[in-house]
Amino acid sequence: MSASPGASPQGAGPLTTDAGTVRIGAPTPSQHAAHADDGASPDEATRSVPAISPDSGDGSGGRERPAGRRLAGLPPWLRQFVKFAIVGGTGTVVNLTVFSIIIYAYVKAAGSRPLLVEQVASGIAFCVAVVSNFVLNRRWTFRHTGPLIPHFGRFFLVSCVGLALNVLLYTMLHEHGGLGEHLSELLAIACVMPMNFLGSKLWAFR
Numbered sequence: 001m002s003a004s005p006g007a008s009p010q011g012a013g014p015l016t017t018d019a020g021t022v023r024i025g026a027p028t029p030s031q032h033a034a035h036a037d038d039g040a041s042p043d044e045a046t047r048s049v050p051a052i053s054p055d056s057g058d059g060s061g062g063r064e065r066p067a068g069r070r071l072a073g074l075p076p077w078l079r080q081f082v083k084f085a086i087v088g089g090t091g092t093v094v095n096l097t098v099f100s101i102i103i104y105a106y107v108k109a110a111g112s113r114p115l116l117v118e119q120v121a122s123g124i125a126f127c128v129a130v131v132s133n134f135v136l137n138r139r140w141t142f143r144h145t146g147p148l149i150p151h152f153g154r155f156f157l158v159s160c161v162g163l164a165l166n167v168l169l170y171t172m173l174h175e176h177g178g179l180g181e182h183l184s185e186l187l188a189i190a191c192v193m194p195m196n197f198l199g200s201k202l203w204a205f206r
Contacts, residue, residue, distance in 0.1 A: 083141040084197050090136065091129040092189055099125035099185060115171075118181055122170050123163060125185075130159040142205040151204060158199035162192040 074082065102121035107113050134155050138144045144151065166188045174184035 080141055080201065081197065084137065084200070085193075087133055087136040087141055088189075088193050088196075091133040092186070094132050095125045095129040095189060096182065096185065097125075098128045100182075103181070115175060118174070119167055119171065122167055122185060122188075126159075126163050126166055130156065130163075133159075137200060137205070142201070144205045146205075154204040155200060158196060158204050161199070162196045165195070166192050 099121050102124060103113060103118065106117050106121070134152060137155075138151070169188035169191055170184050173179045173187055174181055177184070179187070
């Protein structure tokens with residue numbers, strides 16, 4: 001059966017199928033029967049369907065964007081700094097974990113903890129964290145796709161300068177400042193990180 005005269009092209013109109021004639025936008029016979037028991041008219045049932053908010057285009061269906069997509073909306077330099085800080089946080093965990101394991105193992109074996117051992121432990125822990133940070137910064141922070149070895153060499157050189165500063169600051173804070181070994185190591189990392197970021201962004205990953 002054809003649409004009734006005067007019907008809007010976008011409005012409800014009849015649709016002929018094998019099962020009969022059904023008006024587009026109107027409840028089907030099964031919906032009539034389903035809503036007859038609860039006393040709601042078919043039109044009211046149709047109007048009660050909540051509107052679906054349009055998709056925002058990011059796959060969230062109109063919902064609030066995930067934190068990762070909010071991060072993507074930041075300026076490039078700030079986004080990289082936040083990512084670098086997150087990677088630095090994971091590197092700090094790696095650093096302190098390795099440092100603690102070395103100190104614990106030496107104390108259990110020798111029964112003492114000289115400053116030289118703490119300095120060596122600090123240096124080894126720093127180098128292990130450098131490898132972890134390079135992998136994460138290359139793949140996530142700067143999304144670098146250049147040659148691996150040359151840029152690792154640059155990153156390692158930047159990190160070696162940071163290592164020298166790290167050991168120097170650790171010695172000053174722990175030996176001369178009287179702070180504990182973990183607090184001294186944490187403060188040294190916090191002071192060296194900004195230099196590492198600038199060296200990485202402006203040279204190592206360019």
